[in-house]
Amino acid sequence: MPLSLREMPILNVDDSTRTVDCTWTAGALVQRYDWYRDRPYLEELSTDPAHVNLQRLQSGNAPVLNSHSAWDVGSVIGVVQSASMGTDSGQASIRFSNRDDVTPIWQDVQDRILRNVSLGARINQIEMIPPGAEDNEQWIYRAIDWEPYEISLVPVGADLNATLRSGGTPPDGEPRIFPCVITERTFNRGAAASITSRATTMDPQDQQQENNSQRDGMDTVRAEGARLERQRIADIRTAVRASGLDGQEQLIQQFTDAGTTVDAVRTEVLRRLAERSDADPTRGQRVDIEVVDGSTQRREAMINSLMHRVNPRVALTEEGRSYRGMTLRELCRDSLEQFGISTRGMGARDIAGIALGIVQRGGYQATGDLPLVFGSVIARTMRNAYEAAPKTFTAWARPTTITDFRPITRVAFDGAVKFEKVNEAGEYKYGKLVEGGETYQLGTFGKIVSFTRQMIINDDMSALERLPTLFGNAAADLESDIVYGILTANPKMSDGLPIFDAKHDNVGAGATIDIDSLSAGRLAMRTQTSPGGTLLNLMPRTLLVPAALETLSWQMTSAGYTPTESGKQNPFVNALTPVVESRLDAVDPAAWYLLADNGRIDTVEYAYLDGEAGLYTEQAIDFNVDGMKVKGRLDFAAKAIDYRGMYRNKPAGK
Numbered sequence: 001m002p003l004s005l006r007e008m009p010i011l012n013v014d015d016s017t018r019t020v021d022c023t024w025t026a027g028a029l030v031q032r033y034d035w036y037r038d039r040p041y042l043e044e045l046s047t048d049p050a051h052v053n054l055q056r057l058q059s060g061n062a063p064v065l066n067s068h069s070a071w072d073v074g075s076v077i078g079v080v081q082s083a084s085m086g087t088d089s090g091q092a093s094i095r096f097s098n099r100d101d102v103t104p105i106w107q108d109v110q111d112r113i114l115r116n117v118s119l120g121a122r123i124n125q126i127e128m129i130p131p132g133a134e135d136n137e138q139w140i141y142r143a144i145d146w147e148p149y150e151i152s153l154v155p156v157g158a159d160l161n162a163t164l165r166s167g168g169t170p171p172d173g174e175p176r177i178f179p180c181v182i183t184e185r186t187f188n189r190g191a192a193a194s195i196t197s198r199a200t201t202m203d204p205q206d207q208q209q210e211n212n213s214q215r216d217g218m219d220t221v222r223a224e225g226a227r228l229e230r231q232r233i234a235d236i237r238t239a240v241r242a243s244g245l246d247g248q249e250q251l252i253q254q255f256t257d258a259g260t261t262v263d264a265v266r267t268e269v270l271r272r273l274a275e276r277s278d279a280d281p282t283r284g285q286r287v288d289i290e291v292v293d294g295s296t297q298r299r300e301a302m303i304n305s306l307m308h309r310v311n312p313r314v315a316l317t318e319e320g321r322s323y324r325g326m327t328l329r330e331l332c333r334d335s336l337e338q339f340g341i342s343t344r345g346m347g348a349r350d351i352a353g354i355a356l357g358i359v360q361r362g363g364y365q366a367t368g369d370l371p372l373v374f375g376s377v378i379a380r381t382m383r384n385a386y387e388a389a390p391k392t393f394t395a396w397a398r399p400t401t402i403t404d405f406r407p408i409t410r411v412a413f414d415g416a417v418k419f420e421k422v423n424e425a426g427e428y429k430y431g432k433l434v435e436g437g438e439t440y441q442l443g444t445f446g447k448i449v450s451f452t453r454q455m456i457i458n459d460d461m462s463a464l465e466r467l468p469t470l471f472g473n474a475a476a477d478l479e480s481d482i483v484y485g486i487l488t489a490n491p492k493m494s495d496g497l498p499i500f501d502a503k504h505d506n507v508g509a510g511a512t513i514d515i516d517s518l519s520a521g522r523l524a525m526r527t528q529t530s531p532g533g534t535l536l537n538l539m540p541r542t543l544l545v546p547a548a549l550e551t552l553s554w555q556m557t558s559a560g561y562t563p564t565e566s567g568k569q570n571p572f573v574n575a576l577t578p579v580v581e582s583r584l585d586a587v588d589p590a591a592w593y594l595l596a597d598n599g600r601i602d603t604v605e606y607a608y609l610d611g612e613a614g615l616y617t618e619q620a621i622d623f624n625v626d627g628m629k630v631k632g633r634l635d636f637a638a639k640a641i642d643y644r645g646m647y648r649n650k651p652a653g654k
Contacts, residue, residue, distance in 0.1 A: 013109060013110055015110060017095065018078075018095055018096040018097075018098065018106055019081065019093055019094065019095045019096070020093070020094055020096075020109060021091065021092070021093050022091070022092055022093075022094065022117050022151070023089050023090065023091055023092075024057075024083070024091070024092045024117060024119050024148065024151055025045055025047065025089060025119055025148075026047070026088065026089040026090075027044060027045055027046065027047035027088060027089070028044075029042040029043070029044050029140070030042065030043045030044075031043075032141070034139075034141075035224065039139060040138060040139070041128075041138060041139035041140065041141050042136070042138060042139070042140045042141070043140075043141050043143075044140055044141070044142045044143065045119075045121065045142075045143045045146060046142055046143055046144050046146075047086070047087065047088050047089060047090070048144075049085045049086075049087075051143070051144045051145060051146065052085050052090070052146060052147070052148070053145070053146070053147040053148075054083055054084075054085055054147075054148065055147070056147060056148060056149060057083035057092065057148040057151075058082065058083050058084075060079070060080070060081060060082075061079070062079065062080040062083075062148070062149070062150055062151070063076045063078070063079060063080070063150050063151075064076070064077055064078030064079055064080060064094045064095075064096070064150070064151050064152065064153065065077065065120075065151070065152040065153075066105070066152065066153060067118075067152055067153070067154050067258065067259070068118065068120055068150070068152045069152075070120075070150070074101070076097070077096060077097055077099075077102045077105055077153065078094050078095050078096040078097055078102070078153075079094065079095055080092055080093075080094050080150075080151055081093045081094065081095050083148070090148070092151060094117075094151060096109070105153065109153070114153055116153075116154050117151050117152060117153055117154065118151070118153075118154045119148060119150075119151060119152075120148075120149045120150040120151070120152060121143075121146050121147060121148050121149050122146065122147045122149050123143045123145075123146045124145040124146060124147065125143070125144050125145035125146075126141050126142065126143055127141075127142045127144050128140075128141050128142075129141075129142060232256075232261070232262055233252075233256050235262040235265075236252055236255050236256060236260070236262060236265050237252055239262065239265050239266050239269055240252050240255070240265070240269060243269045243272075243273060245269065245272055245273070255268075297319060298335075298338060299372055299373050299376075300317075300319065300320075301317065301319035301320045301322060301323055302320075302323050302331060302335070302373045303320075303373055303376050303377055303380075304317045304320030304323075305320040305321075305322075305323035305324055305326070306323075306331075306373070306374075306377045306464060307380060307381070308320065308324070309461065310377065310381055310461065310464055310465040311381075311384075311465075327459040328352075328455070328456040328459050328460075328461075329348055329351065329352065329456055329457060329459065331370070331373070332351050332352055332355035332370055332456060333351055335355060335370050335373075336351065336354060336355060341354070348456075348457045349453060349457060352453035352454075352456040352457055353453050355370040355456070371619065371621065371628050374451050374464065374628065375451075375619035375628060375630050377464050378449055378451065378463065378464055378467075378619075378630040379468075379617035379619070379630055379632075381464065381465060381468035381469060381472070382449070382468035382469070382471050382472040382475075382615060382617060382630070382632050383472060383614075383615055383617065384469075384472065385468065385469040385470075385471070385472025385473050385476075386472035386473070386475045386476050386614065386615040387472075387476075387614070388472075389472065389473045389475075389476030389477065390476075390480075391476055391479060391480055392480070392579050392580070393479070393480060393483040393484065393581075393604070393606065395542065395577070395579050396541070396542040396544065396579060396598065396604075397483055397598065397603060397604045397605065397606050397638070398598035398602060398603065398604070398605045398606070398641075399605075399606055399607075399608075400605055400606070400607045401607060401608050401609065401610040401611075401613060402441075402442050402607045402608070402609060402610060402637070403609075403610045404442075404609075405441060405442050405444075405609075405635075406441060407439050407440065407441040408439065408440065408441065409437050409438070409439045410437045410438050410439075410440075410602065410605065410639070410641045437494060437641070438493060438494055438639050438640065438641050438642075439494070439639075440607075440637050440638075440639035441637060442607060442608075442609055442635050442636065442637045443635070443636065443637055444633060444634070444635050445475070445478055445633070445634045445635075445636065446631055446632055446633040446634060447471050447631075447632055448629050448630065448631045448632075449463055449467050449468055449471060449629065449630045449631075449632070450463065450627055450628075450629050451463045451464070451627050451628050451629070451630070452627030453627055454627075455627070468630075468632075471632050472615065472632070475615045475632060475634050478634065478636070479606065479634070479636055480581075480583060481583070482606075482636065482637070482638045483604060483606055483638045484581060484583045484584065486499070486604055486638060486639070486640050487499075487544075487584075487604070487646075487648075488583070488584065488587040488588070493640060493643060499640050499643050499646065500643070500646070500647075500648040500650070501643075504643045504644075505524055505527070505528065506524060506525075506528075506643055506646060506647045506648065507647070507648055507649070507650065508520060508521055508647065508649030508650070509649070510649065510650060511649060512552070512590075513543075513545070513549060513552050513553060513556055513592055513649075514556070515556075515570065515571065515572070517649055518543075518556065518572055518576070518594075519571075521540060521594045521647045521649060522539070522540055522594070524647055525538040525539070525540055525594060525596060525644075525645070525647055526538060526539070528644040528645075530644075536601065536644060538596045538600060538601060538644065538645055539596065539597070539600075540576060540594035540595065540596060540647065541576070541577060541595065541596060541597040542576065542577050542578075542579050542593075542594070542595040543556075543557060543576040543577065543578050543579070543592065543593075543594060544579045544581065544584070544592065544593040544594075544595055545578060545579070545580055545581075545584070545592045545593075546580070546581065546582065546584035546585040546588070546589045546590075546591070546592070547580055547581075547582045547585050547589075548585055548589035548590070549589070549590070549592055550578070550580045553578040553580070553592070554578055556570060556572055556576075557572055557573060557574075557575070557576045557577070557578050558573065559573045559574065576594075588650065588651070590650075590651045591648060591649065591650040591651065592648075592649050593646065593647065593648050593649075594646070594647040594649075595645065595646055596644075596645035596646070597645075598645070600645070601642055601644060601645040602641035602642040603640070603641065603642065603645040603646050604638060604639070604640050604641065604646075605638065605639055605641050606636070606637070606638040607636070607637050607638070608635060608636060609635035612633075612635060614634075615632055615633070615634055616632070616633045616634070616635075617630055617631065617632050617633070618631050618633070619631070
């Protein structure tokens, strides 16, 4: 087994002796992957003192290394002076060299810049514990006979999900392999667990075959590790060179030698860019920095090609043309290959599952490309349909936003806010808003679109096209249903009366649309008064009609209409704007409405959650359906705020 490495923090620092105390192990479980058995596991270094051989660490000769580099004496930066093992952790005191080249490292330790040490150990025996044996959900590989080998100061903390790191590569290119006994605990529910050793049951020929298999497995591990390292270095070069920072080659070499992950490199690059921007003495200039890697461009090209397939009116970009005509399965295969995952020998279900991140094979899981691609296509199609759906209420109702889901109260307007003359040395009087206005609150509505690997295998575009389109239309229809439901339901307002009521002076005599009935409605709106008794002099701006009255409404508002009788010229030409809404026909095809300008007085107000106006989408992997899901959410509400700006002419008896 290769050296097993662990990261732990540095504790006490003594400058006079160049010594520090540290916890060199705490028996933490670390996520690893068993390439030979093709499964993930948790690696654990047992903290039982009986399982740890401290002979080397307590000898006073165990080295302190620079990042586990064991092939050059210059990499030895100190020595382990003492070490001990408790019931749950190991402690050590390490002393740094007085060499000039070690002094900068020691200074960074004192300044708490370098804070972590990492353990190198030789493992002699591992116990493999199957899921369920100790209430564990996955395999645990517990080292029950191991020997701490060295302690290293490391520049970058280890990734808990990374594969085993070796202690460096020797000049001959071959990792140091030590003999290790591997035992597997058999577990039967309801019975005691037992330990069996496969090595003791093998005859020499079987043992040789096992050794050959292990050697082949290690060859595979080395090849895969080399490929991943090449990919890491390539991604580091891309991130650094795209940044425009000075000294790029030195930075690339630094990150490469330190084993820094690509994500950590990108974070460091952005930090350095921010520092450079802050240090720039130029003021009044704004610099937007965007780092675009190959995967981002590839995703956008895939999205463009799929959007064109869903809707041919979406123009293909030059990059999107490279994916034109590909089926969903072919897109998945191409994406995995671009990410460095060989699909040779994979079936369609495996390719679709790995691409969506719901199937793990050979250590690979969600690549990040395909879930984002499919999710973006679904979300964009849904929003496009939502935005394209007709919503006639926006022509006359008042939009707003609400910051949360608590009930809000819209206070009523009072004529007492009118300006009054101020006499010499007199005081200004206060205007006011009437309490007890209309109250309402946001509601949440939504649906989920599922996109499964079966759809990928079948090249089923319904989840990318039809369902999102229908859901987007449904979201827009819901808004119209809520707004027009207020007018047709005629609910009571805070004064206990319906919106349209004779006591509100906003109902007509049930006449059809003509000059006389429109004049009567205009008069009723002009003579409305505020709660304080002030005449409002409101003017109708919108003539809202059902589809049954569409032709008549245009006749009465169009300059092209010629009356049959002299003296009956239409006074409402260019004064009213017709709005036709078929939802009104389902309730009363003869009723029509006059609505004032919502900038002059409140009528019906519709509201969205602040920051999420309209349809909002988000996506997630869904293991219950072997796929992913995209949720469309709408936080919306509407309420009649003031009856004075609305007038209805409804046939008598209805």
